[in-house]
Amino acid sequence: MITIKVIFFASFKELLDCAQLELSLDEGTNIQDLCLVLSNKGGRWEGLFEQANKNVKVACNQSMAELSTLLSEGDEVAFFPPVTGG
Amino acid sequence: MARLKVSVNKQIIISKESLDLGKLNSEIQASEGQNGASVIFTGCVRVSQQEQGLTGMTLEHYPGMTESLLDEILTEAGQRWQLDRILVAHRVGYLSPGETIVLVGTCGLHRKEAFESAEFIMDYLKNKATFWKKEHYSKQGNCEEVWVESKQSDTDTLERWQG
Numbered sequence: 001m002i003t004i005k006v007i008f009f010a011s012f013k014e015l016l017d018c019a020q021l022e023l024s025l026d027e028g029t030n031i032q033d034l035c036l037v038l039s040n041k042g043g044r045w046e047g048l049f050e051q052a053n054k055n056v057k058v059a060c061n062q063s064m065a066e067l068s069t070l071l072s073e074g075d076e077v078a079f080f081p082p083v084t085g086g
Numbered sequence: 087m088a089r090l091k092v093s094v095n096k097q098i099i100i101s102k103e104s105l106d107l108g109k110l111n112s113e114i115q116a117s118e119g120q121n122g123a124s125v126i127f128t129g130c131v132r133v134s135q136q137e138q139g140l141t142g143m144t145l146e147h148y149p150g151m152t153e154s155l156l157d158e159i160l161t162e163a164g165q166r167w168q169l170d171r172i173l174v175a176h177r178v179g180y181l182s183p184g185e186t187i188v189l190v191g192t193c194g195l196h197r198k199e200a201f202e203s204a205e206f207i208m209d210y211l212k213n214k215a216t217f218w219k220k221e222h223y224s225k226q227g228n229c230e231e232v233w234v235e236s237k238q239s240d241t242d243t244l245e246r247w248q249g
Contacts, residue, residue, distance in 0.1 A: 010146050010218035011233040059216075062151035078148060082236035085145065085176065085217025086129060086188050086208060 002027055002073040006034070009080035012056075015044055025071065031058055032067040034077065048079075055081060094164035098156045099175040100147065105186050110175055114191035117171040124193040125200040127208060133183045139223040139230075145178045145187065148216035152176075159210040163192070166206065167199040174207065176217065209243040 007020040023037065032052075039049035048056065058065050059078045071077065095117075099105075111126060118124035131143050160172045173191040181187060188211070192203045219234040 009148055009216070010220070014233075059148075059151060062148070062154060078151070080148070080216065081218065081233070083212075083214065083216055084219045084234040084236050085147070085215050086212040 001025065002029070002071060002075075004034075004071055004073075004075045004077055006038070007076065007078045009078065011081050012048065012079055015048065029071050030067065031060065031065055031069045031071065031077065034071065035067070057082060094160070094169045095171045096157065096160040096164065097171075097173045098153055098160070099173070100149075100152060101175060101177055102179040105175050105177060105189055107186060107189065110173065110189055110191065114171065114173060114193055117193040121170045121193050122195050123197045123200045124191065125197070125204040127188075127190045127204050128186050129188045129208075130186045131181050131183045135221075136183050139225045140183060140221055141224050141229075142183065142222045143181045143187075144220045144222070145176075145181065146218045146220070147176075147178050152216045155215050156211065159207055159214065162210075163203045163207050167192075167194060167203040169194040169199055169203055172203070172207070174211070176211075176215075178217070206247055209240075209247065212240045213244055 001024045003022060003024050005020060005022055008016055008018055013019050025034065025037065035049045035052045039046045052067070057080050060069050060071070061076055107128070114124050114126055156174055160174065163169065163172060169192055171191070171193040173189070175189040177185070177187050190204050190207050192200045192207070194200050194203070221232045221234060223230040223232065
């Protein structure tokens with residue numbers, strides 16, 4: 001098993017009423033699998049992660065990541081909407 | 087475009103306090119004196135939007151990732167254009183209408199480098215840097231909060247710099 005930290009920003013943090021959580025996952029889990037785990041929490045989680053689309057951005061260890069990105073012990077995964085700074 | 091191997095003085099500021107525009111401008115202009123050309127862009131919370139009930143804005147960001155993304159953008163600008171100095175300052179936290187959200191300053195030997203690089207930095211910042219805006223409105227006595235949605239027109243600006 002691996003333990004990772006998952007964090008949420010902006011509208012996602014408010015929608016889920018969650019800033020961050022820790023999860024224990026099987027080794028070999030990728031970000032798509034993680035989305036399924038989050039979706040299985042039901043309710044708004046399911047609505048956001050059931051079909052993660054281009055409006056769901058994801059970073060792993062503070063670099064933009066793909067659904068196929070493999071997760072490792074201690075990783076920090078962040079989910080957030082498209083950016084709107086400047 | 088030829089890649090230039092010159093070192094550029096990069097500065098990134100992410101601030102919870104109001105930006106000190108006088109200080110930032112004079113830092114850029116001190117460099118302009120040495121080099122010849124500088125461009126300073128600033129963007130602010132629109133006062134005109136108060137007519138729609140806007141009372142302010144909150145800027146959230148991803149500490150750590152924001153700085154590294156901005157550093158990547160400034161490094162790329164320093165490779166594309168011959169610049170002496172680049173400065174990006176961005177607010178986070180609560181801002182009132184009229185307050186400056188972002189300042190980009192570039193300085194080099196010629197205006198073309200300074201203008202183009204400032205525009206490049208703003209285009210990439212708006213599309214890549216991990217900031218999010220929430221607008222606060224007061225409508226008929228009710229407070230509303232709206233997360234700003236990204237615009238396709240901003241995404242389209244990147245095409246100019248790619249390929």
